[in-house]
Amino acid sequence: xxxxxxxxxxxxxxxxxxxxxxxxxxxxxxxxxxxxxxxxxxxxxxxxxxxxxxxxxxxxxxxxxxxxxxxxxxxxxxxxxxxxxxxxxxxxxxxxxxxxxxxxxxxxxxxxxxxxxxxxxxxxxxxxxxxxxxxxxxxxxxxxxxxxxxxxxxxxxxxxxxxxxxxxxxxxxxxxxxxxxxxxxxxxxxxxxxxxxxxxxxxxxxxxxxxxxxxxxxxxxxxxxxxxxxxxxxxxxxxxxxxxxxxxxxxxxxxxxxxxxxxxxxxxxxxxxxxxxxxxxxxxxxxxxx
Numbered sequence: 301x302x303x304x305x306x307x308x309x310x311x312x313x314x315x316x317x318x319x320x321x322x323x324x325x326x327x328x329x330x331x332x333x334x335x336x337x338x339x340x341x342x343x344x345x346x347x348x349x350x351x352x353x354x355x356x357x358x359x360x361x362x363x364x365x366x367x368x369x370x371x372x373x374x375x376x377x378x379x380x381x382x383x384x385x386x387x388x389x390x391x392x393x394x395x396x397x398x399x400x401x402x403x404x405x406x407x408x409x410x411x412x413x414x415x416x417x418x419x420x421x422x423x424x425x426x427x428x429x430x431x432x433x434x435x436x437x438x439x440x441x442x443x444x445x446x447x448x449x450x451x452x453x454x455x456x457x458x459x460x461x462x463x464x465x466x467x468x469x470x471x472x473x474x475x476x477x478x479x480x481x482x483x484x485x486x487x488x489x490x491x492x493x494x495x496x497x498x499x500x501x502x503x504x505x506x507x508x509x510x511x512x513x514x515x516x517x518x519x520x521x522x523x524x525x526x527x528x529x530x531x532x533x534x535x536x537x538x539x540x541x542x543x544x545x546x547x548x549x550x551x552x553x554x555x556x557x558x559x560x561x562x563x564x565x566x567x568x569x570x571x572x573x574x575x576x577x578x579x580x581x582x583x584x585x586x587x588x589x590x
Contacts, residue, residue: 319394349386357524358468371420411460426464
């Protein structure tokens with residue numbers, strides 16, 4: 301299988317607007333397999349549904365929809381696919397200077413400016429914020445011209461003051477720092493994405509990156525702020541979360557379907573990441589979904 305770098309996505313603002321506002325109904329925006337980036341900042345609201353999200357080096361599972369802010373040139377995969385079962389998806393895309401560079405220096409814009417700076421590492425918002433802002437984004441989409449812009453700035457301001465959020469990539473994770481890093485790290489990411497169910501050795505990954513093993517380990521930790529083993533385990537555990545929530549498989553089946561070949565190691569790793577056993581997670585997840 302051929303592994304490619306993230307594709308560049310060209311984005312054009314809506315006619316008569318300084319930014320792009322799009323609404324996709326179920327299965328209209330299938331991009332979960334496409335690893336891409338663009339200079340525009342992206343605010344995505346997924347109404348209902350569940351699935352995996354990969355933004356930078358962060359891989360995680362979402363349920364009951366999602367609200368994320370993805371910074372400029374931060375590579376990511378789409379959030380929806382055929383099995384997401386979302387009601388609809390709202391996507392807002394805007395360039396960092398869509399209002400002009402000087403506007404971010406005025407006092408009224410300082411909070412939003414700080415929010416956009418944090419978005420370079422990817423931000424996911426909590427349940428209450430997601431419900432409130434999701435509704436506002438949907439309503440904003442139906443308006444036009446100046447009213448749409450005013451509502452959008454109000455949404456950004458609300459997001460800038462909430463404490464109900466989580467940064468997705470620890471440290472300063474900017475894949476766009478160097479072209480060489482882009483090519484190498486994304487080759488690695490795509491390989492893991494396609495082969496996480498198989499055994500992956502450091503030797504083959506170092507060879508893929510055209511490095512020796514010690515150099516590869518240092519390089520990967522520097523770029524992602526995690527070891528390669530942690531990254532692969534995180535990908536596998538996220539897939540296990542998806543299976544536990546969505547498929548009637550036994551815990552043992554989930555273990556092997558997620559790329560683990562040792563049940564004890566799977567249980568131990570799952571508890572390290574999720575702070576509960578796979579059976580506890582499934583039981584609690586089903587309880588909250590009822």
